[in-house]
Amino acid sequence: MQGAANTATMRERGMAVRAKDSDPEWYNKMEKMSIIGFKDGLETLPQHIYEYLKTCDNVEFVINDPVQSITTVENNKEAKIKTSQSEYYADHVISTLPSFTLDKLISNSLPHLSYNPAADVAVVNFAYAPEVKLAYDGFGFLTPHRDTAQKIPVPGTLGVIFDSNVIPEEQEKRTKVTAMLGGSDWKDIFGNTPIDALDPNQALEATRQVMKQFLNIEDEPTHSLVNLQKQCIPHYLVGHQERIYQLHHATAKKFGHLLSLTGASYMGVSVPDCIKNSRMLVEELLMSGSLGSREKIVTGLINNITRDIKDSIQLSKGNTNVILKA
Structure with a gap:
């Protein structure tokens, strides 16, 4: 519910407020828990999401077909995903792979993906x-x-x-x-x-x-x-934040609107961090219009980078509350 750190930014606070509004009783109970588990293990969570998404007409799962490469075509109009059995074309790709795995799939065309051990x-x-x-x-x-x-x-x-x-x-x-x-x-x-x-x-x-x-x-x-x-x-070596900032700009320049990155390689290795950062990425993709009008390039890499959010963190608590309520 909070990731590895307190909800320090407006976006994180906004997510917490929306979660609480949707089910106050559940939120108030869970907020006091330091450990959350499932009787049949953590796999319960993705398994239930998978079962739900299988019922959606606009969702297709492709499994047991390893990705071999990700490239761009027609001057970055589409992304081409080549697998061992087929090829897919996409308006946008979200990669949750380990960064060193993604590095191989895009032919080492972005910096720092294989830097951290x-x-x-x-x-x-x-x-x-x-x-x-x-x-x-x-x-x-x-x-x-x-x-x-x-x-x-x-x-x-x-x-x-x-x-x-x-x-x-x-x-x-x-x-x-x-x-x-x-x-x-x-x-x-x-x-x-x-x-x-x-x-x-x-x-x-x-x-x-x-x-x-x-x-x-x-x-x-x-x-x-x-x-x-x-x-x-992943072991984030000294200078990780600056490298993520550079990776953000390189991804925006190389892939434009076609690629976003999330997962344990970038802004937190814990399960709560991965959930939080992925949710913030998807919300920004939807709210910014980047999947439709393409007004904004969203890489998923600067949600928590201090250089880009210093101003929002400096807002007073009163101003933040007003914004959240609005």
Whole structure:
């Protein structure tokens, strides 16, 4: 509902006001929550959106047909999307791909898309019998940076979430945790083995050590699950904001009205950030007329860039409230 930061801009505040107006009771309840989850996992959200959109006559899904290239045709009148099986022509393309993937599809024609590295993470879920208890009651823990004086018992451990504490289930009393391993410290825990070659059993054994060393739990889990997430977390290197600003202008010059960018590579890696930034992008595309009259080029990259929104942030709270109500 707020992304990773407070609703500092007018547009973010406007989104919050509209959400509250549409269902005040729900909003007031959810606003107090620090964690939001779904019984069947976060996939519930996109799955329900997918099921809804399938019922819309003006929506077509193309799946299992990888995109091979994105180019412009007829002096930027249309975008051409070539896939392994077909070609599509579009008045506008919204890319939510990782920036380094998009970079290959557009033949490296935009700057900085492959500048930031992305971390590999092994995500391991353990479930224990009800009698196995956590010694702590809380969200979980994150480990200190590897360069701090505090030594980590199992190097390469990013943190552990206490799932059964965070989102308890009345019907299931199992103790459940999620361990995150690797990231920028991948070599500390998995050596020189790349994620594509990693045996999931290595991640399981490492997690057993994490549970033993950090939480004094030596019991064998009743259930376990390993997900090896390749290049899943972009690392924004110093100067990222300035590079995004340059990318915005390069995208506007190269693709004009044909391309907008959103997703974890640009202005926030969290799920709430991706939802917030994508919604702001779509609202701006619709409200600015960029999809019809093409009065404004919308790249999706300057929603949160301070150089472009300083004036709006400087507005007093009173003026902002007047604008929102209007």
